[in-house]
Every structure is written in C-alpha cells, then in structure tokens.
Amino acid sequence: MRIVVVGNGMVGSRxxxxxxxxxxxxxxxxTVLGAEACEPYNRVLLSEVVAGAYDLAALTLPTPAHPRLTVRRGSTAVALDREDRVVVDSDGLRHRYDQLVLATGAVARIPPLADLGADPGSLVPGVHALRTIDDARExxxxxxxxxxAVVxxxxxxxxxxxCGLARRGCGVTVVHPAAAMMERQLDGAASQALEGAMARLGIEHRVGVGADGIRLERGRLSGVRLAGGEVLPADLLVVATGTVVDTSLAxxxxxxxxRGVLVGKDLASPADRRVFAIGDCAQPPEGGTGLVAQGWEQARRLAAALTAGTAEPVAGPSASDTSASGPSASGPSASGTDVVRLKAHGLDVVAMGVCGSARPDDPERRxxxxxxxxxxxxxxxxxxxxRLVGATCVGAGQVAADLVAAYTRRTPLPADPAYLLLPALAAARTDTAADPTxxxxxATxxxxxxxxKGAIAAALGDGAQSLDEVARATRATTGCGGCTDDVCALVEALAPHRDRSEPVKTV
Structure with a gap:
C-alpha cells in the first residue's frame, strides 16, 4: 500500500x-516530500540557536533507514490530483498514493508594512523571520x-x-501592538510583571503600539517607524508576528x-477519506494549540490507526482534549499538552490551561x-x-514547577488554594510534587x-546511563527541552550503574 507524506518537518517526520x-x-x-533540502530538525529550538545555547547540528531529528521509505528532500508538492490519486512535485515527478498525509505546517506571517517585503522570501536586507534553519543561521x-535590533x-x-539577541550583545527593543505581551497566555497584570523583568535584562519595549513602516538607507534597514511617529534605530529587525497555515495544496x-485543512476526529478530510492532515496545517474539531505536542500526538494516533486497519482514533492521551483557548471546564488537557514555557534566558514564564487576556468569564471558576x-x-x-484548571507564573520558578505538576497530574488542591501562591509556605507543605523522583x-x-516517569525508569533499568541515552530510548527532552532538569534528576537518582563521580550532562 502506498502512502505519501507531504512535509518532512517535526510532525511529518515523526x-x-x-x-x-x-x-x-x-x-x-x-514516500516523503520535504520542501527543505536538509534533514528534519527541531524547529522549537531555533530561538535557542539564536541565543547560542544550541548549535544547528544539535537540532537534527532522526530519519529511519528503512527499505520501504523514500525521502525526497528539497522537493515541494505543487499539485494534488485526488481523482487520479497523484501528488506532483517541483521536479515534475508524479507520486501515486493509496493514502495521503498532509503535514505542510505553516510559514512566517509577514505584516503589511511599507517597504518590508510581502513574504519571507522577499524581505529587505536586515529584516528576517525565524521559521527555518536558514533563518536562524542568517x-x-x-x-x-x-x-x-528590533523584534x-x-x-x-x-x-x-x-532575549537571545540581548545575550549576543545587541541592544533590543520589542514592539507589540496588543495591550499585553504574550496576550494568549498573559493578562495585563502578568504582562506588567514581565515588562519589569525585561527591563532588568536591558530589553526595551513598546507595548500597545504597532509598527507602520521601516526606513531604508541605500536599500538596507536603518530604522522602524511606529504608529505614533517614533522611529527606532535598527540595523536588524526580526519579525515574530505569528504564522500562516499552509493550506495551498489542499x-x-x-x-x-x-484556518487549516478541515479534518474529523480521525484526522481524515470529510471530503476525501484517503487524505489526512496533522500538525499545524490541520484543523480538527477541537481546534489547534499551535504546540508541537499536539502534532506529535496526532502523528502517533494516526500511525496506530492506519496500521491497525481502522480509521478511528486509538486509545491514549490526546492533545485534542483541549482547544486553542484552553481546556474545557472539566479540567486540563491530557498530559498537560497545553503547558507553555518561555525558553528565554533571564525570563521565567510558564502558563497553562485557562489563562490570557481573552479568557471567558466562568462563575464556577475561582x-x-x-x-x-x-x-x-x-x-x-x-x-x-x-482542581487546578489554569495558571500563570512570571518570575516564580519553583511555584511554577509545583503548579505544572498539580495541573498535569490533576491532583486535589489544598483546602485553601491560596497556599499555591505562597512560596514562603512551601516548607510547610507535605506534598513533593515538584520533585520528579x-x-x-x-506521571508525565x-x-x-x-x-x-515509568518509561524513563524502564530505560534506565535497561542500561541507559546518560541524558542522551534516555532521550534516544524514550524521546524525552527532544521537544521544547523544558523537562531536561527533571530527566537529569531521574538519571541521577535511578540509573543503577551510573558513575556517580560524573555529573549528568545537560545542554
């Protein structure tokens, strides 16, 4: 049976x-058609490359060596003939399929500013998006x-x-038209706390005002003009204004x-049961979170369903238990797949579930x-x-760790939930939720x-003795990297034959 996968990014390759x-x-x-000419890589960590915490080679994701797998890198799908069941690529080759999986992802959204450029491929010198490995390199x-630098x-x-640019010595100003930064996760008060933390890092901000153009000197960026008339000097501009889902082929x-390719709970198109969509390009009934965890979970479910000969989703935790705006009133998403952690050196921000400026009022929630x-x-x-159904933490790392544990495990809360807010009372608490051991x-x-934790313990019991070996055996730490400290603690405590004189390697 022939299956063609369009897209060789994080979700398609998984x-x-x-x-x-x-x-x-x-x-x-x-057969896999990948528009980029390189191996698949962890796009989530591109900002860490900018910060100097990772090099580009460390982002590469594995591609299985398999006799029934053909990967065509640098080959873009340009046409889909559903009647003949053929995908045509940019080289003119025709790929027949019995089933088709669309994992075309999204591209950087470029705002319509004068002289900026209409798309990521036509930006003027000095202006960059950050969506691909080439973008990070540039x-x-x-x-x-x-x-x-202006972001x-x-x-x-x-x-x-x-934060990555500041770490490399650039003077940085962040420009954001909404009234709150990270408004999907933070409200005004949380944003103000974040602004204070940014000021201590030397990062300036213009919140509540947008850009309406740029200035050029000899064809190159020299400044960014704000809506109120202020001009920020800039010889580097990074556009981080969201993404546009790639649905053109579909x-x-x-x-x-x-917003994406419409699919049912089984991830199949209602118009063609031979065509499936996963990841950023998919629009399932519950909506998309925009987080890689949801795409990876969809990949797992679809692979299991197809190999089992059924079009129905298989049992197991699902990121689809939550919409883009947060979990249902009954509780958080399975496995906490909507936990958002900022990977920014010097800024400590974690949000989960019901949060953000646009969350609906609900009298049953406190x-x-x-x-x-x-x-x-x-x-x-x-x-x-x-039960905890949402939380926002800025500059409170230990409290955030406890809240993530309570949220993802759905543990009963203290009789007085105010205890969750007071790190000074942590010593009086009897639970040890933040300790991974x-x-x-x-527990996830x-x-x-x-x-x-059981899967990690099993890998350690089977002979894994380092973070890298656990990652290869279980995939832990290969997504956003936010669990690295917890996995290191488990390796330290549970690896039966590890040399205790050697520290557990972390990035």
Whole structure:
C-alpha cells in the first residue's frame, strides 16, 4: 500500500517514524516530500540557536533507514490530483498514493508594512523571520555587525528571540501592538510583571503600539517607524508576528479548509477519506494549540490507526482534549499538552490551561493572584472545584514547577488554594510534587512526547546511563527541552550503574 507524506518537518517526520515502527506487517511503502533540502530538525529550538545555547547540528531529528521509505528532500508538492490519486512535485515527478498525509505546517506571517517585503522570501536586507534553519543561521550571522535590533511581536517566539539577541550583545527593543505581551497566555497584570523583568535584562519595549513602516538607507534597514511617529534605530529587525497555515495544496485540490485543512476526529478530510492532515496545517474539531505536542500526538494516533486497519482514533492521551483557548471546564488537557514555557534566558514564564487576556468569564471558576510587578513576579491560579484548571507564573520558578505538576497530574488542591501562591509556605507543605523522583510511574515528565516517569525508569533499568541515552530510548527532552532538569534528576537518582563521580550532562 502506498502512502505519501507531504512535509518532512517535526510532525511529518515523526509520523513516518511512528508508522514504520508500528507497521510490523510491512503494509506500507512510504514516500516523503520535504520542501527543505536538509534533514528534519527541531524547529522549537531555533530561538535557542539564536541565543547560542544550541548549535544547528544539535537540532537534527532522526530519519529511519528503512527499505520501504523514500525521502525526497528539497522537493515541494505543487499539485494534488485526488481523482487520479497523484501528488506532483517541483521536479515534475508524479507520486501515486493509496493514502495521503498532509503535514505542510505553516510559514512566517509577514505584516503589511511599507517597504518590508510581502513574504519571507522577499524581505529587505536586515529584516528576517525565524521559521527555518536558514533563518536562524542568517540571524546569528547578522548579530556580528548589528548594534540595534528590533523584534516585532511579543509572543513566545518574539520574547525568546529578544532575549537571545540581548545575550549576543545587541541592544533590543520589542514592539507589540496588543495591550499585553504574550496576550494568549498573559493578562495585563502578568504582562506588567514581565515588562519589569525585561527591563532588568536591558530589553526595551513598546507595548500597545504597532509598527507602520521601516526606513531604508541605500536599500538596507536603518530604522522602524511606529504608529505614533517614533522611529527606532535598527540595523536588524526580526519579525515574530505569528504564522500562516499552509493550506495551498489542499485548497487547490478542493479539500475543505478554514484556518487549516478541515479534518474529523480521525484526522481524515470529510471530503476525501484517503487524505489526512496533522500538525499545524490541520484543523480538527477541537481546534489547534499551535504546540508541537499536539502534532506529535496526532502523528502517533494516526500511525496506530492506519496500521491497525481502522480509521478511528486509538486509545491514549490526546492533545485534542483541549482547544486553542484552553481546556474545557472539566479540567486540563491530557498530559498537560497545553503547558507553555518561555525558553528565554533571564525570563521565567510558564502558563497553562485557562489563562490570557481573552479568557471567558466562568462563575464556577475561582481566580487567585499574587502580583508584584516591581519585582517582576506574578502568580495566578484558576481553580474549578478542587482542581487546578489554569495558571500563570512570571518570575516564580519553583511555584511554577509545583503548579505544572498539580495541573498535569490533576491532583486535589489544598483546602485553601491560596497556599499555591505562597512560596514562603512551601516548607510547610507535605506534598513533593515538584520533585520528579517522587512522582508515580504513570506521571508525565516530558509533555511534548508524553513520556512518563515509568518509561524513563524502564530505560534506565535497561542500561541507559546518560541524558542522551534516555532521550534516544524514550524521546524525552527532544521537544521544547523544558523537562531536561527533571530527566537529569531521574538519571541521577535511578540509573543503577551510573558513575556517580560524573555529573549528568545537560545542554
């Protein structure tokens, strides 16, 4: 049976890996079309490359060597003939399929500013998006000569990039038109605390004002003009204003699309049951989170369903239990796949579940907060009954660790939820939720990949003795990297034959 996968990014490559691992009967011959000419890589960590915490080679993801797998890198799918069941690539080759998986992802959104350029491929010198490995390489090269950098957009990526540029010695100003930074995760009070933390890092900001153009000198960027008339000097501009889902192939073939390619719970198009969509390009009934954990979970489910000969989703934790705006009133998403952690050196921000400026009012939910913008600290919890259904933490790392544990494990809260806000009372508490060695075996440690403590312990029992060996055996730490400290602690405590004189390696 022939299956064609369009897209060789984080989700497409993971689907292929899962499919071939599950296809013990040798049911499928797989062809992958990848627009980028390189191996698949961890796009989530591109901002860490800008910050100098990772080199580009460390981002490469594995591609299985398999006799039934053909990967065509640098080959873009340009046409889809659903009647003939053929995908045509940019080289004019025709690839026949019995089933088709679209994992076309998204591209950087470029705002319509005068002289900026209409798309990522036409930006003027000095202006960059950050969506591909080439983008990261170009931004790092630009920092060697840049003095003043401006970042458009104060979402997760924009703030991570801003901190990375500051770490490389650039003067940085973040420009964000919304009233709050990271408004999907933070409200105004949390944003003010974050602004205070940024000021201590030497990062300036213009929140509540957008850019309406740029200035050029001899065809190269020299400044960014704001809506109020202020001009920020800039020889480097990074655009981090979100993404646009790539539905062009699906739409041209007559498949229903909205924000993404419309699919059912089984991830199949309602117009063509032979065509599936996963990852950023998919629009399932519950919506998309924009997080890689959801795409990876979709890849796992679809691979299991196809190799089992059923179009129905298989049992298991699903990122689809939550929409883009947060979990249902009944509780958080399975495995905490909607936990957002800012990977920005010097900024400590974690948000989960019900949070952000646009969250709906619900009389059945209680909100408690402690806010100290001057100290760059803000903690808010949202409680339904005796369960935590949302939280926002700025500048409160230990509290955030406890709240993530309570949220993902759905543990009962203290009788007075105010205890969740007061790190000074931590010593009086009887639970040890933040200690990974105290977790039950079924507790999720790596949320991106759904790896439990028990799976990590099993890998250590089978002979793994380092972080890298655990990552190869379980995939833990290979997503956003936010679980690395917890996995290192488990290696330190549970590896039976590890040389205790050698520290556990971390990045």
């Amino acid at each position: 689907f292929v890996e899962d499919l071939l691992a599950a296809d013990r009967a040798g049911k499928y011959d797989v 931004i790092v090269a630009a920092t060697y000569n840049a003095t003043n 458009l957009g104060a979402g997760v990526l924009g703030l991570e990039v801003a 739409a041209a073939a007559g498949l229903p699309t909205g 909100s408690l907060r402690l806010s100290d913008p001057g100290a760059g600290r803000h903690v808010e919890v949202v409680v339904s009954g005796d 105290s977790l039950p075996d079924d 440690v790596c949320r991106c990949n759904g790896v439990s």
